[in-house]
Amino acid sequence: MNILVTGANGQLGREMQRLSAVSPNNYTFTDVAELDVTDAGAVRQAVAQTRAEVIVNCAAYTNVERAEEDEEAADRLNRGAAENLARAAEANGATLIHVSTDYVFDGTAHLPYTEDAPTAPLGVYGRTKLAGERAVAESGCKYLTFRTAWLYSEYGNNFLKTMLRLTAEKERLNVVFDQAGTPTYAGDLAMTIFSIVEGGYFAGNEGLYHFSNEGVASWYDFAAEIAAAAGHDKCRIRPCRTAEFPTKAARPAYSVLDKSKIKETFGLEIPHWRESMLYCLKNMLR
Numbered sequence: 119m120n121i122l123v124t125g126a127n128g129q130l131g132r133e134m135q136r137l138s139a140v141s142p143n144n145y146t147f148t149d150v151a152e153l154d155v156t157d158a159g160a161v162r163q164a165v166a167q168t169r170a171e172v173i174v175n176c177a178a179y180t181n182v183e184r185a186e187e188d189e190e191a192a193d194r195l196n197r198g199a200a201e202n203l204a205r206a207a208e209a210n211g212a213t214l215i216h217v218s219t220d221y222v223f224d225g226t227a228h229l230p231y232t233e234d235a236p237t238a239p240l241g242v243y244g245r246t247k248l249a250g251e252r253a254v255a256e257s258g259c260k261y262l263t264f265r266t267a268w269l270y271s272e273y274g275n276n277f278l279k280t281m282l283r284l285t286a287e288k289e290r291l292n293v294v295f296d297q298a299g300t301p302t303y304a305g306d307l308a309m310t311i312f313s314i315v316e317g318g319y320f321a322g323n324e325g326l327y328h329f330s331n332e333g334v335a336s337w338y339d340f341a342a343e344i345a346a347a348a349g350h351d352k353c354r355i356r357p358c359r360t361a362e363f364p365t366k367a368a369r370p371a372y373s374v375l376d377k378s379k380i381k382e383t384f385g386l387e388i389p390h391w392r393e394s395m396l397y398c399l400k401n402m403l404r
């Protein structure tokens with residue numbers, strides 16, 4: 119089987135690269151230098167040339183703050199590129215595996231969001247990601263879209279790495295306690311995607327799925343656990359309200375995802391976020 123992976127140098131893409139080392143299948147990993155997914159012609163050509171049967175789109179505009187001032191670029195990547203890939207998948211009979219976010223929700227719920235819960239993004243990032251989901255769904259291609267949340271990994275930029283740095287440098291840190299979600303290890307999401315691709319389970323199971331680690335945390339809880347696990351006990355982490363930590367982009371106050379559908383469809387067991395965080399930290403600190 120031929121599999122084309124885009125945005126392969128990001129958090130999720132790097133984890134996909136690691137896993138593919140044990141696959142008998144033929145993976146082609148590309149990032150912007152090899153395949154700029156905003157270029158519709160280049161995408162069409164790459165999908166045809168690699169004879170991709172599956173495309174895993176790990177490319178995205180993920181800087182939530184910068185997106186507020188750069189909607190055009192965020193839209194080009196989060197919506198435009200998704201549309202390019204979906205059209206190319208449709209033309210070549212390939213299945214597109216696409217990834218989206220919990221930030222498509224406004225966070226006013228108090229129970230975990232199911233796939234059919236109404237969306238209402240609060241910012242540019244969430245809005246452009248939702249437009250990407252829709253472009254994929256409306257393209258007529260075979261697709262599986264995985265909405266995930268609060269991704270971190272050994273690679274790239276993420277909250278876990280920011281907290282490791284700040285709690286080592288600072289004596290005090292304010293972190294919001296009134297935004298709750300689920301920290302998710304990119305390695306666990308990659309393993310789920312990899313198993314579905316390798317097993318051929320994507321066929322007949324097209325649609326939208328929610329995936330995160332198990333459990334719930336605030337950003338404050340996540341920060342406190344990171345600092346404790348890393349032994350950064352000199353930094354005093356204070357829980358603060360969102361209003362006390364002003365940002366350009368508004369974020370959902372509650373964005374826990376209900377994972378029943380993905381667990382039942384693919385028979386998954388998902389680790390608790392704390393367990394996966396410790397695993398990732400161990401990899402980073404050794």
Ligand SMILES: NC(=O)C1=CN([C@@H]2O[C@H](COP(=O)(O)OP(=O)(O)OC[C@H]3O[C@@H](n4cnc5c(N)ncnc54)[C@H](OP(=O)(O)O)[C@@H]3O)[C@@H](O)[C@H]2O)C=CC1
Pocket residue numbers: 124125126127128129130131148149150151153154155156175176177178179180195217218219220247265266267268269270274275304
């Ligand atoms: N990070 C998170 O917290 C969350 C992410 N998601 C979603 O999960 C998916 C994976 O995210 P994650 O791995 O964190 O993303 P990253 O930002 O780590 O990786 C995205 C990759 O895409 C590359 N890229 C940028 N522009 C292009 C382009 N024009 N053509 C090809 N590649 C390009 C980036 O390169 P460069 O770095 O050089 O720009 C980077 O290597 C995304 O769809 C994201 O929206 C969902 C929920 C949470």
Ligand SMILES: Cc1cn([C@H]2C[C@H](O)[C@@H](COP(=O)(O)OP(=O)(O)O[C@H]3O[C@@H](C)C(=O)[C@@H](O)[C@H]3O)O2)c(=O)[nH]c1=O
Pocket residue numbers: 180181182183219220221266267268269276277280284291292293294297337363365369
């Ligand atoms: C660095 C820092 C952040 N915060 C707050 C700001 C924000 O409300 C929250 C999260 O911070 P970040 O800006 O690092 O995270 P953010 O970029 O909002 O993370 C999001 O990224 C995109 C790509 C997604 O798809 C989401 O699921 C989510 O993971 O923590 C503090 O309270 N104190 C701090 O010192």
